[in-house]
Amino acid sequence: MDTQLKKGVMDLCVLKILENKDCYGYELVQKISKNIKISEGTLYPILRRLEKERCLEKYFRESKEGPSRKYYGITRKGKQKSMQLNEEWSEFVKKVNKILK
Amino acid sequence: MNEKQFLEELEKNLSSLREEDMKEILDDYKEHFKVGKKNKRKPSEIAESLGDPKEIAYDAKKELGEVNHFKKDLKQLGETIEDTTKNFYNSIRKYFIHKRKKSKGNSSKEKRKFWKALGLFSLNLLLMIWVFLSLYAVSFGFFVAGGAIVLSGFVTFFANTFILIVKTSAALNRLAISGMFSGIGIIALGLIWLKLTQKITKVFSLLVNKYYKWHRRFLKK
Numbered sequence: 639m640d641t642q643l644k645k646g647v648m649d650l651c652v653l654k655i656l657e658n659k660d661c662y663g664y665e666l667v668q669k670i671s672k673n674i675k676i677s678e679g680t681l682y683p684i685l686r687r688l689e690k691e692r693c694l695e696k697y698f699r700e701s702k703e704g705p706s707r708k709y710y711g712i713t714r715k716g717k718q719k720s721m722q723l724n725e726e727w728s729e730f731v732k733k734v735n736k737i738l739k
Numbered sequence: 740m741n742e743k744q745f746l747e748e749l750e751k752n753l754s755s756l757r758e759e760d761m762k763e764i765l766d767d768y769k770e771h772f773k774v775g776k777k778n779k780r781k782p783s784e785i786a787e788s789l790g791d792p793k794e795i796a797y798d799a800k801k802e803l804g805e806v807n808h809f810k811k812d813l814k815q816l817g818e819t820i821e822d823t824t825k826n827f828y829n830s831i832r833k834y835f836i837h838k839r840k841k842s843k844g845n846s847s848k849e850k851r852k853f854w855k856a857l858g859l860f861s862l863n864l865l866l867m868i869w870v871f872l873s874l875y876a877v878s879f880g881f882f883v884a885g886g887a888i889v890l891s892g893f894v895t896f897f898a899n900t901f902i903l904i905v906k907t908s909a910a911l912n913r914l915a916i917s918g919m920f921s922g923i924g925i926i927a928l929g930l931i932w933l934k935l936t937q938k939i940t941k942v943f944s945l946l947v948n949k950y951y952k953w954h955r956r957f958l959k960k
Binding site: 682 | 763764767768770771774775788789790791792794795798799801802803
């Protein structure tokens with residue numbers, strides 16, 4: 639699948655996963671790359687951008703094994719963005735499917 | 740590619756960033772390697788699935804908006820002018836069509852739109868373009884001045900080194916040594932000047948961006 643196409647929907651994937659539960663970077667990256675083949679490294683810049691847009695916030699939390707880890711949680715603005723992107727995505731899929739039929 | 744190679748390659752491609760940004764980015768990937776190794780993955784395997792460091796660096800810079808500020812600013816300024824002109828033209832057209840038809844329904848709304856467009860148009864034409872252009876002229880001037888300071892520092896330094904090498908009198912040598920040090924001082928001063936100018940330019944660029952966004956919102960209303 640085309641990488642540009644994948645990158646476009648990564649925002650939505652990241653926000654959706656964080657709606658369920660806060661994650662640290664590695665965890666989040668694994669959750670996505672388990673399902674979608676993508677260069678894992680390109681997800682971190684997306685996280686940083688979403689944080690800059692105040693859709694995510696990061697904090698440090700102690701982990702069971704060893705030093706504290708950087709966790710990401712979704713903000714209210716992030717939830718709004720997720721809803722909006724979700725609608726756009728469904729609309730897009732519907733239209734593409736219509737053409738494919 | 741092993742962990743060290745990956746991180747070095749990444750660092751090399753991020754060297755244009757500010758140090759704290761670079762450190763934050765590198766820390767994310769170091770952490771990624773650490774957790775991955777704890778999960779019993781081989782470092783080379785982790786590096787492989789992370790992807791090409793060059794591409795990552797490019798993405799990271801793009802997300803930080805570090806990919807050529809000046810070009811982005813120019814584009815935004817261009818769009819601002821284009822927006823205003825288009826909007827102005829459309830409103831005038833609509834206004835006169837309405838006037839001719841003498842329809843009462845929407846005319847007050849159209850009228851308001853017309854004045855808004857006219858206002859923005861004149862604000863941009865009379866004021867903002869010149870304000871932004873002069874901001875750029877100022878920062879450009881500062882950059883040139885900074886470059887000149889650094890250059891003069893180098894000249895001072897090398898001229899005095901030359902005197903020292905040719906070895907004239909002892910008194911002149913002492914003078915040359917102090918001259919060399921002042922050369923270094925001037926270079927440092929010039930570098931600080933350039934750094935400050937860079938900061939100022941960033942603030943300008945932020946202003947352009949803010950105005951652009953406000954402009955967009957205002958026209959949409």
